[in-house]
Amino acid sequence: MFGIKKFLFGEGPNENLPADVKAAVTTWIEGESAGLESSHFLTRYVVVDIASDGMNPESDHLTGIAATVMHQGIVSPQQSIYVDLTQSTADDAAVDRQLAAFLLFIGKSPLVSYHVAFVSTFLQQLLKKRLGIAFQPRWVDLAWLLPAMFSEKSHKPMPLDDWLTAFGLDVGEGRRSPSENNMLLARLLQMLVVRAHAKGVDNVDELIGESKASSLLRRTR
Amino acid sequence: MTVNQEGFAVNAQQENSGSNGGVDVGQVEAMLREEGRHRAAGNTQAFLAKHAPFNKMTPAALQLFAEKAHIAFYPAGSLIVGPDSGNVRFFYLIESGKVQARQAGEVTVTEYSILSLGAGESFPIGAVTAGRPSTNIYTAVEDTFCYHLPAEDYLTLMSTSPEFNLFCTQYIASLLDQSRRQLQAQFAQKASEQQTLNSPLVGIGARNPTSVLPETPLRTALESMSQLGIGSMVVADAEQKPVGIFTRSDLLDRVVLADLPLNSPISQAMSAAPFTLNEHATAYDAMLAMATHGIRHVLVTDHHGRLSGVVSERDLFALQRVGLRQIRQAIESAPDVEALKASAADVRQLSFNMLAQGIGAEQLTQFISALNDALTRRVIQLNLENHDFSGIDWCWLAFGSEGRDEQTFSTDQDNGIVYLVPEGGDQEALKQRFLAFALDTNKDLDKVGFPLCKGNIMASNPQWCLTLDEWRAQFSKWIRTPEPVALLNATIFFDFRPLYGKSELSDSMRRHLLSQASATPIFLQAMARNALEVGPPLGKIRDFVTDLEADFPGKIDLKKYGSRIFVDVARIYALAAGVHGTNTIQRLRLSAQKMNIKGEEINAVLDGLNFIQLLRLQHQYLEGEPGRQGDNLIDPEKLNELDRRILKESFRQARKIQSRLKLDYQVNH
Numbered sequence: 001m002f003g004i005k006k007f008l009f010g011e012g013p014n015e016n017l018p019a020d021v022k023a024a025v026t027t028w029i030e031g032e033s034a035g036l037e038s039s040h041f042l043t044r045y046v047v048v049d050i051a052s053d054g055m056n057p058e059s060d061h062l063t064g065i066a067a068t069v070m071h072q073g074i075v076s077p078q079q080s081i082y083v084d085l086t087q088s089t090a091d092d093a094a095v096d097r098q099l100a101a102f103l104l105f106i107g108k109s110p111l112v113s114y115h116v117a118f119v120s121t122f123l124q125q126l127l128k129k130r131l132g133i134a135f136q137p138r139w140v141d142l143a144w145l146l147p148a149m150f151s152e153k154s155h156k157p158m159p160l161d162d163w164l165t166a167f168g169l170d171v172g173e174g175r176r177s178p179s180e181n182n183m184l185l186a187r188l189l190q191m192l193v194v195r196a197h198a199k200g201v202d203n204v205d206e207l208i209g210e211s212k213a214s215s216l217l218r219r220t221r
Numbered sequence: 222m223t224v225n226q227e228g229f230a231v232n233a234q235q236e237n238s239g240s241n242g243g244v245d246v247g248q249v250e251a252m253l254r255e256e257g258r259h260r261a262a263g264n265t266q267a268f269l270a271k272h273a274p275f276n277k278m279t280p281a282a283l284q285l286f287a288e289k290a291h292i293a294f295y296p297a298g299s300l301i302v303g304p305d306s307g308n309v310r311f312f313y314l315i316e317s318g319k320v321q322a323r324q325a326g327e328v329t330v331t332e333y334s335i336l337s338l339g340a341g342e343s344f345p346i347g348a349v350t351a352g353r354p355s356t357n358i359y360t361a362v363e364d365t366f367c368y369h370l371p372a373e374d375y376l377t378l379m380s381t382s383p384e385f386n387l388f389c390t391q392y393i394a395s396l397l398d399q400s401r402r403q404l405q406a407q408f409a410q411k412a413s414e415q416q417t418l419n420s421p422l423v424g425i426g427a428r429n430p431t432s433v434l435p436e437t438p439l440r441t442a443l444e445s446m447s448q449l450g451i452g453s454m455v456v457a458d459a460e461q462k463p464v465g466i467f468t469r470s471d472l473l474d475r476v477v478l479a480d481l482p483l484n485s486p487i488s489q490a491m492s493a494a495p496f497t498l499n500e501h502a503t504a505y506d507a508m509l510a511m512a513t514h515g516i517r518h519v520l521v522t523d524h525h526g527r528l529s530g531v532v533s534e535r536d537l538f539a540l541q542r543v544g545l546r547q548i549r550q551a552i553e554s555a556p557d558v559e560a561l562k563a564s565a566a567d568v569r570q571l572s573f574n575m576l577a578q579g580i581g582a583e584q585l586t587q588f589i590s591a592l593n594d595a596l597t598r599r600v601i602q603l604n605l606e607n608h609d610f611s612g613i614d615w616c617w618l619a620f621g622s623e624g625r626d627e628q629t630f631s632t633d634q635d636n637g638i639v640y641l642v643p644e645g646g647d648q649e650a651l652k653q654r655f656l657a658f659a660l661d662t663n664k665d666l667d668k669v670g671f672p673l674c675k676g677n678i679m680a681s682n683p684q685w686c687l688t689l690d691e692w693r694a695q696f697s698k699w700i701r702t703p704e705p706v707a708l709l710n711a712t713i714f715f716d717f718r719p720l721y722g723k724s725e726l727s728d729s730m731r732r733h734l735l736s737q738a739s740a741t742p743i744f745l746q747a748m749a750r751n752a753l754e755v756g757p758p759l760g761k762i763r764d765f766v767t768d769l770e771a772d773f774p775g776k777i778d779l780k781k782y783g784s785r786i787f788v789d790v791a792r793i794y795a796l797a798a799g800v801h802g803t804n805t806i807q808r809l810r811l812s813a814q815k816m817n818i819k820g821e822e823i824n825a826v827l828d829g830l831n832f833i834q835l836l837r838l839q840h841q842y843l844e845g846e847p848g849r850q851g852d853n854l855i856d857p858e859k860l861n862e863l864d865r866r867i868l869k870e871s872f873r874q875a876r877k878i879q880s881r882l883k884l885d886y887q888v889n890h
Contacts (some may be wrong), residue, residue, distance in 0.1 A: 097244070101247075101251075105250055
């Protein structure tokens with residue numbers, strides 16, 4: 001396992017980064033998943049959402065990254081972070097430092113999002129370009145897991161707001177910010193881990209397995 | 222490298238912080254967290270804005286709540302918090318779903334045993350405020366999201382947001398109200414057990430009455446009737462089955478007028494086939510039978526038909542409730558102290574009924590005072606027949622709890638006399654006459670049921686039988702030199718009220734007192750210091766401190782450590798604010814208006830006081846033996862959960878007004 005990580009994250013940080021950023025990125029690359037992950041309760045999940053100025057990761061840019069922790073069943077605004085990238089061109093070093101801070105915040109915790117492909121591609125592009133790292137964390141994709149775990153509500157993927165409505169959660173009015181969206185994703189995750197446990201899917205690795213299986217199963221259909 | 226639960230620590234970077242303008246990755250992370258917290262709180266704020274009391278709170282208060290509150294998910298059927306969860310660490314606010322509150326234990330202490338809570342409702346307010354375990358079991362009945370506001374942040378919010386504070390205060394007040402209703406239900410039950418016409422005959426009238434066999438000679442039967450002082454004799458056979466009854470009217474009609482020899486068997490003179498009822502029949506049945514058959518006695522039999530009791534008309538009358546008007550009339554026309562004694566018992570009974578009918582402590586104590594006043598006035602009137610004070614201005618004064626209209630069932634005498642010496646009159650001779658009159662009156666009051674004052678605060682004590690000028694001088698002296706004895710006296714004598722005679726004299730005393738007291742801050746300060754010497758028995762670890770009375774371990778003196786605190790504080794504020802009333806509730810209400818204390822705040826305080834008073838009444842009535850002096854010592858362990866909780870909240874209110882007093886009078890202990 002450690003060898004694979006070494007292989008995956010083996011690339012070093014960009015040489016032209018400021019020293020403190022370089023050190024932080026190195027710390028992150030060499031880091032291991034923090035703490036215990038034998039159960040959902042003990043696992044530190046980090047829910048991630050992004051804001052961008054378009055839908056294409058190749059040509060469009062990230063304008064914000066939000067992350068919120070769910071740990072021991074609890075979600076708290078206290079355990080949240082927001083990286084504002086709208087003024088990102090002004091000072092490259094400042095942006096790099098913010099991204100390094102984001103890495104420190106998420107550590108090697110499993111990340112949770114809705115439509116991981118979209119979120120992860122944007123993040124990968126940016127982190128590769130700015131910090132010179134291959135960003136390949138463990139992802140849990142709610143878009144695929146929800147139909148697998150709550151098939152009584154829908155057995156195929158639905159738009160996020162439909163899921164929220166199905167669970168009686170308040171979708172709010174207008175567009176949600178990534179931070180606000182994360183708080184809703186986190187609530188879905190809170191419910192999801194309870195259901196997963198009931199189905200015998202007891203830890204993060206199994207959950208990721210379910211997520212992948214569901215994606216394969218439902219895509220091939 | 223250091224890794225922790227919250228992502229990666231940043232020690233590797235700190236040494237480089239100087240090289241990039243003083244802000245390193247770790248500091249940036251802290252800033253980004255700040256931003257993240259702020260943004261993530263948005264959802265919570267949106268929720269709070271839709272629910273009372275949060276929608277009335279300031280943006281700063283909402284921000285505090287939203288940033289500090291966690292969100293937890295409870296699937297249907299899961300326990301959220303209960304008595305076994307330890308001290309409650311959070312204020313729970315339901316975001317969505319349904320929560321059921323169920324009382325722990327077998328005894329229902331509130332009128333609800335199961336309560337359903339929905340979105341926007343919060344719990345367990347009492348427990349989180351007190352930092353102790355919840356008394357209820359809270360379970361999610363649907364999938365539920367709850368906000369957890371940590372207890373310390375909850376307390377911060379309580380102290381910084383008046384709207385939130387009011388909400389919680391009112392909630393606690395509603396608990397008080399519930400408990401009061403619960404108490405009333407208990408009283409009602411006890412009252413109905415005692416005295417409705419639905420009671421079974423087995424508990425009414427004489428049990429196992431004397432009976433004679435049918436062949437008993439009349440002479441023997443009459444002799445035993447005379448010996449036993451009874452007006453009728455049951456005639457029963459060898460198996461104790463009643464076959465007749467012989468009454469005084471039978472004696473007249475069938476023996477005397479019929480010239481029946483006294484050696485004839487009683488069966489020849491008795492009324493045969495007497496009316497009997499089974500002992501499970503009700504008092505109402507007996508009353509109906511008496512009315513229908515024109516009889517005065519009903520024989521009561523057990524299930525074998527054997528005689529087990531006799532119910533007379535008089536027994537049934539005693540069952541009927543005594544009314545206020547009858548008691549008043551009885552008091553006002555009582556010919557002697559003996560008759561007043563009976564009325565005093567009726568007062569007690571009537572107070573009990575009123576308690577049962579749901580009258581609060583405030584009204585009840587005033588009511589008891591009113592009837593006790595009537596009793597006292599009648600005792601005075603009766604004694605005035607032997608002591609003539611015509612042409613002299615004088616007034617009988619009540620002090621202490623009687624002076625405050627706050628009598629409970631066990632109140633001893635506290636009284637005095639104020640008088641004016643007529644021009645050219647002999648003051649000493651007049652005083653001796655008043656003392657002689659007072660002594661008789663004090664003794665009679667004792668007979669009627671107001672025990673003599675152990676501290677000799679009675680009109681028959683020359684110290685407290687004074688002219689108007691002497692009283693004024695006495696008050697002035699206490700105020701000018703507030704020594705311990707003076708302060709103690711102030712707590713008794715400054716609560717005076719005219720009971721009989723010229724009330725103008727008492728008014729004059731009051732005006733003098735108020736002008737002197739409010740103009741002497743040193744006195745008020747000394748009173749305040751005195752009042753703060755005893756605090757409510759709230760424990761730091763346990764709920765209550767119960768070892769304050771060495772002679773009664775495990776008990777709390779509800780007067781000394783409860784109601785007296787309110788009374789003392791009220792007195793000081795009343796004196797400072799120039800409030801004429803002596804009643805504590807009146808004093809607090811009126812002085813609050815003048816002293817700019819908020820209405821809600823004072824209502825919570827009064828609820829606390831009323832609850833303590835109600836507990837005292839309950840203790841004296843439900844637990845005391847009838848006719849015996851009740852005490853004020855309760856064992857908090859014996860209270861039910863809800864009462865205990867409310868008692869604690871009531872003590873908190875006591876502490877609250879004490880803190881206020883401490884602030885207002887700059888008392889530093």
